[in-house]
Amino acid sequence: MVRFLLSRLAQAIVTLWMVVTVVFFLARLTGDPVALLAGEHATAEYEVELRARFGLDKPLWQQYVIYLGQVARGDFGTSIVSGEPALAQVMERWPATLEIGLVGIIITLVLALPIGVYAAAHRGSPLDYLARGFAVFGQAIPGFWVGLIFILVFAVDLRLLPAGGRGGPQHIILPALTTGWFAVAGIMRLTRSSMLEVLGSEYVKLARAKGLPMHVVVWKHAFRNAAIPVLTFSALVVVSLFLTGSIVAETVFSYPGVGSLLIDAVRKRDFPQLQAAVLFLSALYVLVNLGVDLLYGYLDPRVRS
Amino acid sequence: MRRVVGVFVMVGLLAVQGACAPARETPSGEPRAAQAGSGQAPAGQTAASQPTGKLTVGLSSLGTAEAWLPWLEAGREGWLVLDPIYESVVAPNVQTGEIEPQLAERWEVDETGKHWRFFLRRGIPFQDGHGELTAEDVKYSYEMYISDRSVASNKATLQTLVEQAEVVSPYEIVFHLKHPDVTFLGRLTPGNFGVVSKQYVESVGEREAATKPIGTGPYKLIEHKRQQSATFEAVAPHWRETPRIKTLVLRRVPDQAARLAMLRAGEIDITEIPFKLKREAEASGLQFLRVEGAAIYHVQLGGQILPTRDTFDANVPWVGTPGDAASQERALKVRRALNLAVDKQAIINSVFEGEGVPGVAPYYLPGSEFMPSGLQPYPYDPQEAKRLLAEAGYPQGFSREIEMQLMPWPGRAEMVDVGEAVAGFWERNLGLKVKRTPIDFATWVPNVGVPRKNAWVTWAHGYIPRPVSEPLIGMETWLTSQSRYNTVAETPEIDALAMKIRADLDRAKRVQDYRELAQMIYSQYYTVPVAAVPTIYAYNPKAIAAWPLQPGESYIGGYERAVPARQ
Numbered sequence: 001m002v003r004f005l006l007s008r009l010a011q012a013i014v015t016l017w018m019v020v021t022v023v024f025f026l027a028r029l030t031g032d033p034v035a036l037l038a039g040e041h042a043t044a045e046y047e048v049e050l051r052a053r054f055g056l057d058k059p060l061w062q063q064y065v066i067y068l069g070q071v072a073r074g075d076f077g078t079s080i081v082s083g084e085p086a087l088a089q090v091m092e093r094w095p096a097t098l099e100i101g102l103v104g105i106i107i108t109l110v111l112a113l114p115i116g117v118y119a120a121a122h123r124g125s126p127l128d129y130l131a132r133g134f135a136v137f138g139q140a141i142p143g144f145w146v147g148l149i150f151i152l153v154f155a156v157d158l159r160l161l162p163a164g165g166r167g168g169p170q171h172i173i174l175p176a177l178t179t180g181w182f183a184v185a186g187i188m189r190l191t192r193s194s195m196l197e198v199l200g201s202e203y204v205k206l207a208r209a210k211g212l213p214m215h216v217v218v219w220k221h222a223f224r225n226a227a228i229p230v231l232t233f234s235a236l237v238v239v240s241l242f243l244t245g246s247i248v249a250e251t252v253f254s255y256p257g258v259g260s261l262l263i264d265a266v267r268k269r270d271f272p273q274l275q276a277a278v279l280f281l282s283a284l285y286v287l288v289n290l291g292v293d294l295l296y297g298y299l300d301p302r303v304r305s
Numbered sequence: 306m307r308r309v310v311g312v313f314v315m316v317g318l319l320a321v322q323g324a325c326a327p328a329r330e331t332p333s334g335e336p337r338a339a340q341a342g343s344g345q346a347p348a349g350q351t352a353a354s355q356p357t358g359k360l361t362v363g364l365s366s367l368g369t370a371e372a373w374l375p376w377l378e379a380g381r382e383g384w385l386v387l388d389p390i391y392e393s394v395v396a397p398n399v400q401t402g403e404i405e406p407q408l409a410e411r412w413e414v415d416e417t418g419k420h421w422r423f424f425l426r427r428g429i430p431f432q433d434g435h436g437e438l439t440a441e442d443v444k445y446s447y448e449m450y451i452s453d454r455s456v457a458s459n460k461a462t463l464q465t466l467v468e469q470a471e472v473v474s475p476y477e478i479v480f481h482l483k484h485p486d487v488t489f490l491g492r493l494t495p496g497n498f499g500v501v502s503k504q505y506v507e508s509v510g511e512r513e514a515a516t517k518p519i520g521t522g523p524y525k526l527i528e529h530k531r532q533q534s535a536t537f538e539a540v541a542p543h544w545r546e547t548p549r550i551k552t553l554v555l556r557r558v559p560d561q562a563a564r565l566a567m568l569r570a571g572e573i574d575i576t577e578i579p580f581k582l583k584r585e586a587e588a589s590g591l592q593f594l595r596v597e598g599a600a601i602y603h604v605q606l607g608g609q610i611l612p613t614r615d616t617f618d619a620n621v622p623w624v625g626t627p628g629d630a631a632s633q634e635r636a637l638k639v640r641r642a643l644n645l646a647v648d649k650q651a652i653i654n655s656v657f658e659g660e661g662v663p664g665v666a667p668y669y670l671p672g673s674e675f676m677p678s679g680l681q682p683y684p685y686d687p688q689e690a691k692r693l694l695a696e697a698g699y700p701q702g703f704s705r706e707i708e709m710q711l712m713p714w715p716g717r718a719e720m721v722d723v724g725e726a727v728a729g730f731w732e733r734n735l736g737l738k739v740k741r742t743p744i745d746f747a748t749w750v751p752n753v754g755v756p757r758k759n760a761w762v763t764w765a766h767g768y769i770p771r772p773v774s775e776p777l778i779g780m781e782t783w784l785t786s787q788s789r790y791n792t793v794a795e796t797p798e799i800d801a802l803a804m805k806i807r808a809d810l811d812r813a814k815r816v817q818d819y820r821e822l823a824q825m826i827y828s829q830y831y832t833v834p835v836a837a838v839p840t841i842y843a844y845n846p847k848a849i850a851a852w853p854l855q856p857g858e859s860y861i862g863g864y865e866r867a868v869p870a871r872q
Contacts, residue, residue: 031747037369037379037456044789046461053453081379082370092531151566163567164558166533254558256532263559264532268369269747 008293012286019282020071023275024064033080033269054080067275076279077272081264086276090258094280096166097246097257103176104241108183109234116191116230120199121218131188138185143245147178147252164254175253179245183237190233194226201225228296235292239285356539356551358869360848362861363564363576365716367557369456371531373518374511375446375499376455381860384496386535386555388862389524390432391499392545394423394443395490399853399863404490407545408438408500408521418485418810425476429544431502432525438500440478444470445503447480454511459497466492485808487815491778495862523548523865533557539865548865565589568843575844575852577861580658580719586843594852595660599840599859600717600767603667604727604833606640607762609794611786621761622703638697640830644683645690646734647727649835656722657838664834666823667793668768668780670857671837675776675819680827682834687734694735702736710764711743716859717767723835724765765835766792776819777806794831846870 034050035042051057055066070077076087119131154174155163162171198204199222207217246259254260258277265274368383375387396407406412409423429438447470449455451463466489468481482489492498499520506514518526523546524537535555539548556573558564564576569589578586586593608621619626623643625636649663663682665671671682694700709728711721721743728739768779782788785803786795793799799822806818826832840859844852851868854861 031745032750033747035750036747038458038461042458042789043461043465046464050456083372083377148562148566151563151570155570155572156566159570163570163572164563165556165572166530252560252563254533254556254560254563256530260532260559 005294008290012290015286016279016282020068020275020279021064023278024067024271025060027269027271027274028060030266031269033271036268037080071279076276079265079270079273081268081270081273086272087280089261089273090277090280093256093258093261096255097250097259099172100175100179100246100249100255100257101238101241103172104179104183104245105238107176108180108187108237108241111180112184112187113191113230116188117195117218117223117226119188120192120195121214123196128192131192135185135189135192138181139189141181143178143182143248144252146181147174147249150174150178151252164252166255171253171255175249175255178249178252179241182245183234183241186237187230187234191226191230194229195222198222198226231295232292235288239288354547354549356541356548358550358871359552359554360550360575360864360867360869361554361556361573362864363556363558363567363573364861365557365559365561365564365577367532367535367555371529372515373526373529374449374501374506374515376449376452376457376460377511377515379456379458381458381496385860385862386526387499387518388495388522389537389553389864390518390522390526391495391501391520392522393495393498393500394425394493396495397855399855399866402856404494407495408443412490414810416810418487418808419482421480421482421489422473423478423480425478426544427476429521431505431521432519432540435502435505435519438502438521439475440472441475442503443478443500444472445506446498446500449501449506450498459492462492485810487807487810488775488778488781491775496860524553537864543865546865548867550864550867550869553864565843568845571845574848575842575861578841578843580656580660580838580841583658583660583841583843591843592846594842594844594854595839596842596854596856596858597839598670598837598857601664601668601670601837602720602723602765602767602835603664603792604724604763604765604835605792606643606794606832607764609796609831610791611795611797614795622697622699635697637830638693639699641683642690642693642697642735643731644830644833645686645693647730647833647835648685649682650685652723652726653836653838656719656726657836660841661836661838664836666827667766667832667834668776668783669823673776675816676823677820680823683830690734702738705761706738706740707731708740708742708762710749710762711741712745712749712764714746714767719838720765720767723767724763727763727765727833727835777803792832793826794829798825 034047034054034056038047038050048057055063058066067077076085078084079086079089082089115127115131119125119128122128151163151174154161161174165171195218199218204217204222207221208214212221246257247263248259249255250257250260251263258281262274262277262281264270265277364382364385366380366382367386369379370377370383371386372378373387373390375391378384378387392408394407394409395404395412397403398405406426408425408429410426411424413422413424414420415422423440423443425438425440425443427437430436431438447463447467450457450460451467466482466484466486468483471479471481473479480489501514502519505519509517516529521544523540523543525540526535527538528534528536534557537553537555539551539553541547541551556567558567558573558576561579561582564573565578565582565586567573568576568586568591575594583593606623608618608624610617612619612627618624619632623636623639625634626632653659653661653663662671665676665680665682669676694702707728709724711724713721725741728741731737731739766783768783777784781803783790783792785791785800787800802818802822802825806815806822809815809818842854842861847870849867850870853863853866855863
């Protein structure tokens with residue numbers, strides 16, 4: 001187990017290093033942050049001064065080496081735009097993303113798992129058809145469109161919930177629903193198909209032949225095995241709620257989280273901020289994957305051995 | 306059904322992301338002239354008209370750093386938040402755009418044009434009892450603007466123009482310029498220069514002062530939620546103009562469609578809307594404020610550079626060989642053809658929802674006093690365009706492809722649509738081959754020489770004029786061979802006129818020079834002027850009764866002038 005853990009940890013470090021490298025170089029291909037910062041009336045001399053101030057006048061390889069050294073020391077640089085430490089801004093915005101993400105996860109699991117299991121157990125029923133239809137549309141419809149629909153219906157027409165911004169619990173509902181929309185559809189669909197496969201297996205038939213109640217067969221015997229692929233997918237989807245989902249929801253609902261910070265950083269070519277935000281979210285992704293791998297070991301003894 | 310249609314409109318708009326009262330100059334710009342003033346700060350409104358209520362404004366941004374000292378904000382958007390807090394030495398009149406005193410009661414400029422003397426009003430208080438405005442505060446503010454810490458867009462200009470700021474007495478300051486420049490006055494206006502309390506900033510430090518700013522403006526910042534909102538309270542009474550609305554909230558909502566939804570839901574009271582959302586807003590019962598002349602669009606024809614540049618290419622059809630009259634005549638016919646082939650009104654109707662008027666010359670507001678009278682937009686005449694092109698030797702169009710760079714600047718997303726539309730007209734009416742190249746500003750700027758290097762490059766430009774009495778302030782970035790991004794044509798004549806305007810203190814003569822410049826650009830068809838369009842703000846009539854906005858200013862401001870619907 002220790003070897004397993006160490007090996008996963010080493011993989012995680014390599015993964016993060018690759019992410020840092022790719023983002024570092026890709027970001028610099030997108031344009032000049034100094035031009036955006038200096039404005040259209042700036043002189044060429046002023047831009048030279050700004051470049052020197054932000055270390056952008058050095059050769060690219062040198063900037064990269066300096067940056068790696070800083071990251072190794074826990075220094076993620078200073079935002080070109082705000083002048084604040086880049087990681088501090090990410091941590092300042094993280095609670096907002098966490099709010100939406102956690103509520104999104106809860107909504108996802110509360111809706112997707114029971115509906116997926118029920119649809120499989122009652123195959124061919126009206127609810128099964130409804131669930132399958134939702135699964136298709138849910139994965140096809142873009143999140144930002146869903147978010148705008150929610151705003152129109154719940155905020156503009158019904159005036160039940162706020163259209164955006166961060167505040168009390170009522171501000172979290174629509175962004176969380178928007179974030180979880182895609183995940184609900186995907187997890188429900190996978191749960192259903194996984195359950196159908198397991199429900200058709202011999203040991204489940206035996207359990208039913210023994211006269212066990214249906215809910216015991218489904219939840220105690222079938223679901224645990226069906227949950228393994230669902231777990232993998234759910235873990236990735238859950239993290240995606242924090243990554244892509246948060247970007248969309250935070251932009252549409254003006255929620256000041258890491259996602260909107262990332263979008264701003266891309267627009268303004270704020271390289272340190274962009275790198276810090278991506279590294280943070282990537283570390284989160286790697287961590288969740290690691291957790292899933294460990295959970296796998298618990299659920300499936302074959303993995304442990 | 307209506308909701309569904311509206312939703313699809315909003316989806317389409319999401320895919321697209323990112324008239325005029327001329328500015329007039331006060332006579333004070335003349336040598337030894339003085340602007341009359343009371344000498345003392347006005348009393349502002351009486352206690353009987355105390356501010357009440359709340360106004361919430363939806364903005365796409367609260368600036369870059371969200372650090373509320375004028376020199377720490379890099380872009381113009383930061384001034385949306387700085388504007389209520391700070392004031393400037395001079396400011397444009399809200400109706401005419403003419404520069405008039407604000408913190409200064411009057412000013413003088415000597416006959417050399419290099420020494421500008423400002424006489425400050427007495428008794429102007431900083432907020433929260435932080436003393437009275439003096440010349441030391443103005444000097445300190447200037448020094449901070451040009452300091453190493455400064456990222457203000459005005460920094461480079463002030464460094465280039467100003468030799469020294471000299472405090473003569475507590476209420477008198479002289480700026481000594483390196484060379485005569487009439488545009489200097491416009492550098493001390495809101496959006497370009499804000500005056501802070503030297504005593505306050507030095508006592509609490511820059512960091513503290515940036516989070517708890519103190520100015521002389523009509524509003525005081527009381528709460529700031531980073532990347533969310535800034536809340537202000539009216540200063541009552543204010544020495545200049547006491548606001549009518551007590552609480553001002555500037556709320557950051559980056560998405561255009563979301564801002565409109567919030568306006569419809571009553572969560573904000575006013576916001577700028579893009580043209581494509583105008584119908585949706587109208588259908589919702591919202592009303593509009595229009596600021597005419599807020600943006601002027603034209604298409605640049607690349608390659609019109611000085612022949613001395615090593616990338617000059619005389620083979621570009623609209624450029625011609627220097628010194629060859631026949632070649633120049635052919636090039637002029639080609640430029641005329643490129644203009645006559647474009648239906649400006651159709652572009653206004655489709656891209657700008659019918660808002661705006663056809664452009665006449667780049668950087669000039671149609672009808673402006675700086676334009677010669679009688680200049681009309683080039684007509685739409687595709688037949689004549691085709692004939693001219695054939696006469697110039699291109700009956701089947703050009704052998705090479707023109708590249709149209711589609712570049713959306715922040716706040717001017719329509720530049721892409723304008724470029725696309727013009728390219729379409731050239732293809733349809735002239736049979737030209739036009740390649741569209743999407744590119745954004747940050748990618749384009751490092752290659753700022755590309756339009757100069759690649760002669761076959763064109764791009765649409767959406768110029769935002771500044772509400773100052775000197776058009777050259779905005780033009781200088783785009784007009785001459787010394788400009789960073791020339792989008793007209795590099796000619797010794799344009800350079801000479803621009804230099805003449807800059808140094809001439811006689812306003813009447815400058816107006817004539819501006820007209821001559823406009824005539825020159827117009828008669829030579831150097832560019833393809835498209836439209837002068839307004840900025841549109843949608844507002845809730847139950848919240849706002851009136852709000853005089855600055856002509857030619859594309860950013861909302863002057864919050865103290867907003868009149869609530871119920872007083």
